[in-house]
Amino acid sequence: MKRKIPDEIGILAVLVLVGLILSLxxxxxxxxxxxxxxxLNATVIALLSIGETFVLLTAGIDLSVGSGIALSGVLSALILEHHGSIWLSLIVAVISTLLMGLFNGLIIHYVKVPPFIVTFATMSVAASIPMIVTQANPIAITQESFGNIGSGYLLGVPVPVIILVVVAILAYILLAKTVVGMQIYAVGGNRESARLAGVNTARVDLLVYIVSGFTSGVCGIIDASRLMSGYPTAGSGNDLFFSIAAAVVGGVSLFGGIGSVGGALIGAVLIGTISDGLNILNVSSYWQPLVIGVIILIGVTFDTLRTSQRLNLSFWSVLSSRLKGRTQPLS
Structure with missing residues (x-):
């Protein structure tokens, strides 16, 4: 029996090649x-790419994750400033982005507004709230123990990396080992067929955007912990751009139904490796978006060609089967 070569092997080979070139x-x-x-720098991108993977698998997109970083980070800092409870700050921060994801899912599924428009609007609202609340001033965090979340170590391993591993394992199990995961792929592959087969598409849509909101909230906490401050402009840089790039380059299809958590993680490490390599080589930061943009273009091009080939093969296989059915001799 032939063993199927994992789809992630290709992007992993590219990562190894890029690493070797940069080391030379x-x-x-x-x-x-x-x-x-x-x-450490790739952790936030990797976490966001996991959330984007869930959304992209249903042929959606979430542009609000960057603003979610600012929202959750500022809220956690405000809770710490007024109440001093780390656990309360964590809960409030994550709940805020969970509600953001829930709102996105509700509008997208029930009102039928395109995901791009909904999440773009949510991005604007979520970005404005921290600016209004703080008057665009960062909120300092004085509890030193809160800094362990983003800068601490456990058994020699950075805590953010441990958080990433735990989230990645849970995401993998959900997508690859549960019925809900199969339904997510089914909805992305063919929404109408999935609905006719009895898949609760509403539950799927809500779930994927809630997961994306959750990863955004976790990233906001890590970011605030590393900076020991709630920045109202956090997440407004390349985080969104790089997270989508990581998922697409890692093999997650923009058309839905194809991709994996493992591929997205490798894509995130690849993006982080290229960004880190450009910094080490003293390449101007202005060049980084250009390089990542080219990578996205290449990834989307391959994704489009792959999807077109799959559709063409499906068409010809159906046509061939029908022709064979017509030419079968009568019994």
Missing amino acids: MSPEFFTASNLSTLL
Whole structure:
């Protein structure tokens, strides 16, 4: 029996090749300190890419995750400032982005507004709330123990990396080992067929945007913990851009129904590796979006060609089966 080669092998080979090239170009790249920094910087992108993977698998998109980072980070800082409870700050921060994801899912499914429009509007609202509440001033965090979330270590492993691993494992189990995961792929592959087969598409739509909101909230907490401040402009940089790029480059289809958590994580590490390599080589930061943009274009092009090929093969297989059915001799 032939073993199916995992789809992630290709992007993993690209990651290894890029790492080898960068290590040859700069001896500073392949050092323990730099690799640790690379992993820490890639953690937020990787977490966001997991949330985007769920959404993209249903042929949707979530543009509000960057604003969710600012919203959750500022709320956690405000709770700490007024109440001092770390657990309460964590709960409030995550609930805020869960509600944001729930709102996105409700409007997209029941009102039938395109995901791009809904999440773009939510992005604007979620970005404005921290600015209004704080008057665009960062909120300092004085509880030192809160900093352990973003900067601490557990058994020598950075806490954010541990959080990423736990979230990734749970996401993998949900997508690959549960009925709900199968339904997510089914909705992305053919929504109408999935609905006729009895899939609760409303539950699927709500779930994927809630998961995306959850990862955004976790990233906001990590970001606030690392900076020891709730920044109202956090997440307004390349986080959204890079997270979608990571998922697409990792093999998650923009057309839905294809992709995996593993591929998105490898894509996130690849994006982080390229960004880190450009910094080490002293390439201007202005070039980074250009390079990542080219990578996205290549990834989307391959995704489009792959989807077109799959549709063409499906068409010809159906046509062939029907022709064979017509030419079968009568019994």
